Every structure is written in C-alpha cells, then in structure tokens.
Amino acid sequence: MLPSVRIARICCLDLDTFFVSVERLLDPSLRGKAVIVGGHKGGRGVVTSSSYEARTFGVRSGMSIRDATALAPHAVFLPGHAGEYSDYSRRTREIVERFSPIVIAASIDEQYVDFRGCESLYRKPGDADDDDTILRVVRSMVRAIEDELGLPASAGIATSKSLAKVACGLAKPNGVLFVRAGDEEATLAPLPVRKLPGIGPVSERRLHELGIETLAQLVAADDALLRPIFGASTSGLRRDARGLGSGELGRERPAFREHDPRGAVHGTISNERTFAEANERTTESILCGLCERVCSRARRRGVRAGTVTLRLRYVDFHTITRSRTITPTSVDVEVHRVVLELYRRARTRPLPVRLVGVALSKLSLEPSQLSLATFDQGDRRARTVDAVRDKFGYHAVHLATTVRTSR
DNA sequence: TCTGGGGTCCTAGGACCC
DNA sequence: TCTGGGGTCCTAGGACCC
Numbered sequence: 356m357l358p359s360v361r362i363a364r365i366c367c368l369d370l371d372t373f374f375v376s377v378e379r380l381l382d383p384s385l386r387g388k389a390v391i392v393g394g395h396k397g398g399r400g401v402v403t404s405s406s407y408e409a410r411t412f413g414v415r416s417g418m419s420i421r422d423a424t425a426l427a428p429h430a431v432f433l434p435g436h437a438g439e440y441s442d443y444s445r446r447t448r449e450i451v452e453r454f455s456p457i458v459i460a461a462s463i464d465e466q467y468v469d470f471r472g473c474e475s476l477y478r479k480p481g482d483a484d485d486d487d488t489i490l491r492v493v494r495s496m497v498r499a500i501e502d503e504l505g506l507p508a509s510a511g512i513a514t515s516k517s518l519a520k521v522a523c524g525l526a527k528p529n530g531v532l533f534v535r536a537g538d539e540e541a542t543l544a545p546l547p548v549r550k551l552p553g554i555g556p557v558s559e560r561r562l563h564e565l566g567i568e569t570l571a572q573l574v575a576a577d578d579a580l581l582r583p584i585f586g587a588s589t590s591g592l593r594r595d596a597r598g599l600g601s602g603e604l605g606r607e608r609p610a611f612r613e614h615d616p617r618g619a620v621h622g623t624i625s626n627e628r629t630f631a632e633a634n635e636r637t638t639e640s641i642l643c644g645l646c647e648r649v650c651s652r653a654r655r656r657g658v659r660a661g662t663v664t665l666r667l668r669y670v671d672f673h674t675i676t677r678s679r680t681i682t683p684t685s686v687d688v689e690v691h692r693v694v695l696e697l698y699r700r701a702r703t704r705p706l707p708v709r710l711v712g713v714a715l716s717k718l719s720l721e722p723s724q725l726s727l728a729t730f731d732q733g734d735r736r737a738r739t740v741d742a743v744r745d746k747f748g749y750h751a752v753h754l755a756t757t758v759r760t761s762r
Numbered sequence: 763t764c765t766g767g768g769g770t771c772c773t774a775g776g777a778c779c780c
Numbered sequence: 781t782c783t784g785g786g787g788t789c790c791t792a793g794g795a796c797c798c
Contacts, residue, residue: 393766401766403798416798419765462769462798555796556763586773627767662790672764676792712767770797777790 361536363486363512365602366468366493367519368451370444370500371507371528373464374404377443378433380505389430394420396432399631403435407528447500447508454496459604467516467604468496490533497531514539515600520552539598544571553592558584570596620658620718624649627666627712638708642698643754645713646691651749653715654741659683661717663690665697668710677701683719686733687740687754690715 374392379385389409394400412427457469474485482488511522513534526532664678677697
C-alpha cells in the first residue's frame with residue numbers, strides 16, 4: 356500500500372446563524388436587529404439560533420428563552436419556520452454539489468465536502484499551487500451561496516474532518532480558513548479543549564480538574580489520565596487533537612435508505628414533549644399523540660420498529676428510559692399499548708413529570724407494498740389513516756385517546 | 763446555565779446459548 | 781451439575797452534536 360500523503364482537501368461548510376439568516380430573507384426588516392429564534396418572548400423553549408447583535412448581550416444558543424429575554428428584552432423573538440430551513444438547506448446542498456460530487460450533510464446547516472482529485476479540474480495559471488487552487492474554489496463556493504441564496508456561510512479546509520470543522524469555527528463569521536498540511540498541530544495546540552469536536556461540557560470539566568486547558572496539554576497528557584474520561588475513544592481523540600484525524604468523510608449521518616441484507620434500517624424515530632404542569636390523564640394522552648406521530652413517520656419511511664422506548668423526565672430532571680423489544684410494527688395502537696404499560700410501571704416516584712417521549716428503533720423494512728394481503732387489520736387501519744391525512748392534513752384523524760383529552 | 767427536540771454513539775451488566 | 785469461555789441480544793444510562 357502506498358504511504359498516504361496528508362493533503363488539505365476536506366472542507367467543512369457551515370451556514371452562519373442559519374435560522375436567523377433565513378428569517379431575515381423572509382423579513383428583511385430584521386437585518387441589523389437582535390434576532391432570537393427558538394420561541395416567543397418570555398416563553399418556554401431554548402435559543403436555537405441568535406444573531407450576532409443578540410450575542411453581544413450574552414445570548415447563546417442552547418440558553419433558555421426566558422434567560423435570553425432577561426438579557427435582551429428588546430430583541431425580536433421568533434418561533435421559527437422549520438419548512439423554510441429545510442428548503443434552504445437543500446438548495447445550499449445543490450450549490451455545493453456543483454463544486455464537488457462528494458458531499459456529506461452533517462446537519463441542516465453543516466456539510467462536509469471532499470475536494471481530493473479536483474485540483475486539475477479547477478487549476479488556473481494564476482494559482483501558486485494546488486492548495487491555492489482549492490482555497491480559491493472554496494471561496495467561490497461560499498460566494499455562490501451568498502449571491503444565489505442570500506445566506507452567509509463560513510468554511511474550513513484541512514487534512515481531516517475534525518480539523519476542518521475547527522477551522523470553520525475559527526473562520527466565522529463569513530470567512531474561509533485553509534490549514535495547510537503540516538500546520539495542523541500548530542493551529543490546534545493553543546485552543547481550549549472544548550473547541551475539539553467530541554469534547555463537551557462534561558469532558559471539559561473533567562479535563563480542567565486535571566489542569567488540562569489547551570489541546571497542547573491534552574496531547575501531552577498521560578494516557579492513563581485520559582482513559583477514564585474518553586474510554587475507547589481516547590486514541591482517536593488524541594489523534595484529532597494533533598490534527599492527525601482521518602481524511603475520510605465517513606457515512607452520511609441520517610443513513611436514510613441504507614439497510615443491511617437482513618432488512619435492518621439505520622436510525623431512530625423519536626418524538627418528545629415537555630410540559631409546564633400536567634396531570635396523569637393529560638400525560639397519558641400526550642403519550643398517545645406521540646405514539647401516533649412516531650408511527651406515522653415510520654410508515655412514511657416504510658419501516659417497522661422492533662424496539663419501543665419510553666422516556667420519562669421528572670421535574671427534578673431525573674430522567675429514565677424503559678424499552679421493550681416487540682414484534683416489529685408501525686401500528687399506533689400496538690405501540691401505544693406497550694408505551695402505556697412501560698409508563699405505568701416506570702412512573703414510581705411521587706413527583707410531577709416534566710417530559711415524556713417515545714422512540715422507535717431496531718427498524719426494519721416493512722414487507723413490500725405489493726403484498727398488501729400480508730397486512731393485518733391494525734396495519735390496514737393505520738394505512739387508511741395515512742391516506743386520510745395525505746388528503747386532509749395530519750390532524751384530520753386521531754386515536755380516540757388523543758382527541759378526548761387534548762382538546 | 764434550572765435546561766427543547768431531534769438525533770448518534772458508547773458502555774456495561776445480565777440473559778441466554780453453545 | 782459449583783463450572784469455562786465466547787458470542788450475541790436486551791436493557792438502561794450517559795455524553796455529545798446541532
């Protein structure tokens with residue numbers, strides 16, 4: 356095998372303050388204002404996106420809307436337009452795919468692009484070298500997104516996915532940063548550990564307790580120190596911290612249509628709901644609604660679930676999950692029966708519940724649509740519901756338990 | 763920092779089977 | 781049936797990401 360040459364051709368592209376940017380396209384009067392997406396002023400919920408104007412007041416994504424209201428009472432608060440976001444996300448991807456065929460969407464506002472082998476395609480006499488060529492191409496890609504969609508974006512180019520993401524963060528807002536092969540360690544060394552993808556608040560705190568603040572210190576740290584924190588990921592994380600991570604893009608995250616020969620399908624389908632105050636009956640009716648929703652999504656994807664999981668969070672934030680393996684199904688009433696059983700058994704503490712959730716996993720492809728004869732009565736009933744919903748909207752039909760108590 | 767909703771991946775113990 | 785080791789599935793919890 357040839358020795359692999361490290362070469363900076365992995366690009367991380369991230370749309371700046373994405374939801375806010377889309378809101379500004381929908382309503383240009385929001386430009387220049389402090390804008391916070393995530394909920395109504397003073398209401399429940401958390402900040403999912405905030406403009407740089409709002410950030411100067413200390414507003415950060417993930418923060419509760421209530422705290423954000425206290426920090427920036429004058430800001431414009433918006434609940435958001437999910438459909439528009441996916442639409443702009445898709446259109447962004449279409450532009451990116453004009454520049455390289457190898458694109459992986461990591462989230463609604465973040466994509467990874469592999470430019471290996473594209474150099475000769477784009478080379479121009481004025482380019483100093485191949486790195487220069489790719490940098491120029493990425494700049495024009497960012498410009499195309501801005502010109503055609505009106506969305507500001509940033510990009511990082513590096514030898515690995517992890518470093519490309521870090522570089523993209525350093526380039527924000529609206530910048531492009533190219534980290535040449537050989538410059539990886541020097542770029543990462545002075546950064547706080549939290550900047551490395553894979554190190555969250557918990558690991559950060561534990562590293563600080565060990566006196567490890569920067570990535571240089573993490574790289575130098577003894578393996579025995581890091582192992583209790585990162586377990587099996589220790590060596591991979593240390594490689595990432597040195598900028599020696601893989602130059603592969605990996606698989607598309609929501610591996611939608613991917614399935615193995617046994618018919619297994621990747622992923623989970625879940626819905627959850629947090630409420631202010633609730634009594635037992637509304638909780639159970641919310642559970643019923645959640646079962647309907649996840650099952651409807653499963654049928655739309657053409658899958659059945661082999662495992663059902665209930666999630667329960669008490670007001671003190673203590674959270675438990677209870678799951679059961681079942682005969683694969685996508686029929687609401689069957690899932691609902693299991694969920695209610697799990698719920699009644701799991702709800703042992705004499706404390707109000709603040710959240711319930713239902714998740715479907717161990718997904719498998721359902722029998723071909725042609726063999727409708729194999730569907731039992733519950734299946735047929737569910738499919739009739741889907742047909743009605745396709746015509747008249749999701750809320751046209753509900754299970755009796757959902758309707759009775761949620762109106 | 764009193765914390766929404768959608769996910770992914772990892773760990774670890776126990777059951778069960780050979 | 782006092783006893784081994786490996787493989788795989790199930791369940792529960794937790795960290796992390798956007």
